[in-house]
Amino acid sequence: MAIQEASTLKFQERRNSKISATKLKKNLTILLMISPSLIVFSLFIIYPLVVTVIRSGFEFNGYQLGNFIGIDNYVKALTDEVFWRTNFNTLKMLAVQLLVCGPLSYMLAVLINNRPERFRKYFKIAVFLPAVLNVAVIALMWKMMFQPEWGTLDVILRSIGLERFIIPWLTHKHFAIWIIGFVVLWQYIGFNMLYFYAGLRAIPNSYYEAAEVAGASFWQKTKSISIPLTQEMIKFVLIISITGTMQIFTQIQLMTNGGPGDLTRSLVYQMYYTAFKLQDFGLAGAISVIFAIETFLMVLLVNRFVARERIELK
Numbered sequence: 513m514a515i516q517e518a519s520t521l522k523f524q525e526r527r528n529s530k531i532s533a534t535k536l537k538k539n540l541t542i543l544l545m546i547s548p549s550l551i552v553f554s555l556f557i558i559y560p561l562v563v564t565v566i567r568s569g570f571e572f573n574g575y576q577l578g579n580f581i582g583i584d585n586y587v588k589a590l591t592d593e594v595f596w597r598t599n600f601n602t603l604k605m606l607a608v609q610l611l612v613c614g615p616l617s618y619m620l621a622v623l624i625n626n627r628p629e630r631f632r633k634y635f636k637i638a639v640f641l642p643a644v645l646n647v648a649v650i651a652l653m654w655k656m657m658f659q660p661e662w663g664t665l666d667v668i669l670r671s672i673g674l675e676r677f678i679i680p681w682l683t684h685k686h687f688a689i690w691i692i693g694f695v696v697l698w699q700y701i702g703f704n705m706l707y708f709y710a711g712l713r714a715i716p717n718s719y720y721e722a723a724e725v726a727g728a729s730f731w732q733k734t735k736s737i738s739i740p741l742t743q744e745m746i747k748f749v750l751i752i753s754i755t756g757t758m759q760i761f762t763q764i765q766l767m768t769n770g771g772p773g774d775l776t777r778s779l780v781y782q783m784y785y786t787a788f789k790l791q792d793f794g795l796a797g798a799i800s801v802i803f804a805i806e807t808f809l810m811v812l813l814v815n816r817f818v819a820r821e822r823i824e825l826k
Contacts (some may be wrong), residue, residue: 528633561804568797574787585798586650594774595799596780599806601689602758605778606695609700609757611826615750621708622734636709639702647699654695658682658767665669689776692763700756704749711745712738725743747818754810779803 533717568585571578589595601765604671620639624632642650659683666678682688715737723733761780764770770777777785783803787796 523524536612543680562637564581564797564800568794568801570794572794572797573791575791581794585795588795594777595782598777598779601775601777602760602779604689605693605696605756606757608697609655609753613697613701613704614753616697616748617704618703618708618746620701621712624705624709624728625712636702636706639705641692642701643703645699647762649768650695650699651763654691654698654769654772655682658691683772685772685775688768688772691768692760692776695719695763695767696757696760700753704753707749708742708744711742713740743818745813750818751811752757754814755807758807758810779806 669678719737760778764781768776783796783799787793
């Protein structure tokens with residue numbers, strides 16, 4: 513009996529050691545496969561972020577570190593009226609992307625998905641075309657369209673007798689930031705639409721056919737089938753919309769240069785202005801850290817509350 517128990521123990525030990533060796537080999541293989549991505553991520557994301565956090569605690573002119581000042585740069589940023597204005601401007605454009613561009617993109621995708629194939633090809637190209645154009649080209653094109661006196665929009669309004677609606681579009685203290693938000697929406701509505709369209713095409717037609725037999729309307733099918741089964745794609749589009757909109761810079765730089773005054777600056781533009789115009793890289797670093805935290809929290813909220821239950825197609 514003792515000999516049998518001893519042999520059983522030895523067998524279990526050999527089996528456990530083989531399992532451990534297999535797991536170790538599998539983990540090492542996984543680590544080896546993802547190591548190039550980890551190295552690139554560490555070099556271009558983690559390392560710059562750590563350096564920025566460290567330098568934000570110093571007086572820094574872009575060339576050498578000065579005196580250590582702790583959280584003074586963060587206090588200065590958070591008590592600056594311009595910082596909060598630029599932050600609010602960024603949130604305005606984010607609201608345009610999430611509350612206007614997102615739903616419009618989804619409805620366009622739904623409408624295209626229910627049209628004949630020839631119509632789909634034409635409309636997908638037409639709507640997606642702005643997304644493939646250079647951002648600088650788009651910004652300058654719209655800037656010329658919104659120019660006073662000779663801009664396309666003002667010329668059209670005069671030609672149809674609506675001169676009273678003409679305003680200084682890109683220098684108006686209330687409307688300029690919304691004009692930039694509209695331009696960003698126009699550029700990326702087709703980009704988001706293609707993602708939604710891809711998600712809709714993955715849904716089997718049998719689901720819609722069964723709903724039609726049950727007498728479901730177009731909106732009922734959209735609400736009960738399309739939206740629930742594309743929730744993972746909706747989450748993905750929300751995340752790229754947040755991260756993309758938070759980084760808006762080129763459109764502002766080329767269309768308004770942050771003006772009039774500082775009324776159309778975004779948070780990223782304020783970082784640039786603080787670093788390269790005011791030569792205060794420490795304060796700019798603090799703003800960039802706050803920017804990273806805000807973006808991370810927004811993405812975290814989307815991951816937490818959107819597509820909480822995974823639905824698999826069968």
